[in-house]
Amino acid sequence: MITGGYPMEEPLQFSQEDIEHVRKKLLQKRREFIEKFAKDVLGVEIKIKRGEKKKIVEELMQEHQYEILNFFLIYLPEMGGKDISINRARHALATMFPDAVGEINDIQSKEEVLLFLYRHVGHEKLQDYLPWIRYEAYIEKNREKNRYLLEKPFLFRDNKELERLIDEFMKEWNSKNVHWARIDMRSTNDRAIKLIITMEYGRRPYQEFFVRRRMKIYGISETPRYSKDSNIIHTPLIPKNKEDLKEVSEWIYPLGHYILQIKPVDNEKTEIILGFDLNKKYPRDLLDRLLSVLFGEDTSVNDLKSIKPQPLEELKETVKQTIQHSKHMSDAIEQIDNKIKERKSEAVQKLQSLNLPDEAKEKLNEII
Known part of the structure; x- marks a missing residue:
């Protein structure tokens, strides 16, 4: 006897043809998948013995038809289309669940992507996550075709290069075609720090979802998105729309040992602010090198918590002083x-x- 499960909701109008299609689809699955499906999606524990699969599937279809049909006919089609491959879906999951990378790497099908979401966020929040998977997959597929890449040394190399990079960034940022930007920090073998700005051109699907849902899911303490290259830390995407930008103006983007914050000043200006990420451990020589220039000779590490980041013009001047220092x-x-x-x-x-x-x-x- 199968026990447990979620309370029944008012069922949608599925045709008999739909029901038969899903029944056959479930019967084609391996016993291990059906057991996992029942636990993650339906909230029931079952163990299927040899020769019992058809009987168990019929019982599941009878008692949990609504949830099963939703899984295969409503949610699974969200994972369809040419944009979403298993690799891209895994990539998207890793941006949301960086602590579950091992589990994500074991995913071999789109059904397993959904099972993962049921297991980690539950049925109620599933629709908050599916559009993001589609969005990340779309961006990943079209990244080479729709991007504007600036890769210049960031600090302690050439002040003019940094100023030019910021000026180019602001010029592109204010253009009508740019809707999203991604800012990465990359450390090189010779201990240089490079700033990489990727501009995404043209409108993207699920833009409204991405902006309005993300803070509800994550809040301010954003985890940098997963990367196989440990020397690259990817930051969240920055929305171009002014209203959306205001909504997320307090987001902080960790860049290695610094924080780069994008903040709207008014409808015409956007401010770039450099600060410190106090949750990270800094190289002692780097702090000693910067503290006296940025905040005065007597500033200690603990004092950083009470210091406000500097706006763009002051940042440029600070970088000049730092490089001179x-x-x-x-x-x-x-x-x-x-x-x-x-x-x-x-x-x-x-x-x-x-x-x-x-x-x-x-x-x-x-x-x-």
Whole structure:
């Protein structure tokens, strides 16, 4: 006897042909899938013995017809179409559930994508997530065709490059064709920090859903989206529409050791703010390098919590000062290195001028 399950709702009008189609579809599934389906979707525990599959399916169809038909005829078609492959669906799930990457990697079908959602968010919230999967899959499919990529060194390299990048970004941001932008931080092998801005052109499906639902699901403490490359941290998409931008103006986008925040000032201007992510651990030398320039010599790490980020113009000036400060540090280190080389050269000359035995001279030459 099958027990448990969700309370019945007012059923939709499905045809007898629809019902027979779903019954046959469920009968074609393996016993393991039907057991998992019953647990995740219907909320019932069953164990199907050999030869009992048809009987159990008939019983499920009789007692849970509404939920089963919804799964196969309402929700599963949401996963259809050329845009959504299993890989893209897994990618979308990983952006929403970064702690369940192992479980997501085991998904082999679109039915299993739905089972995952039932298991993690339940039937009530399912419709909040399905459009996002379609959206992420669409973006992933069309990324190469519809993008504008800027990849320039971000900090401690060239101040003019940063200013040009920000100016280009704002120019593109205000153009009529750009509706979404994605900002990434990429760390390179030579310890440079590069900022990557990807502009998405043209309107995208589920734009209204994406903006209005996302804060309800996640709130401000957004988890960076999953990436197989651990050196890349992807931030959430930024909506272009001014009204939507106001709605999410307090979102904070973590970029490695910094926070980049996009904030509308008025209907004409958008502000870029740089700050610190206090939940991350910072390299000590990086903090020591920045604190004196950004906030004064006596500023401690704990003081950062009470400091407000700076607007765009101040940011540009700060970056100039920071790069100059870094250059002064580099010059000082270079002077010290040169001094050490001079002292070493003097010491070698003095040692070589001594009247040493041949064996000692050979050892000295090896050391030098």
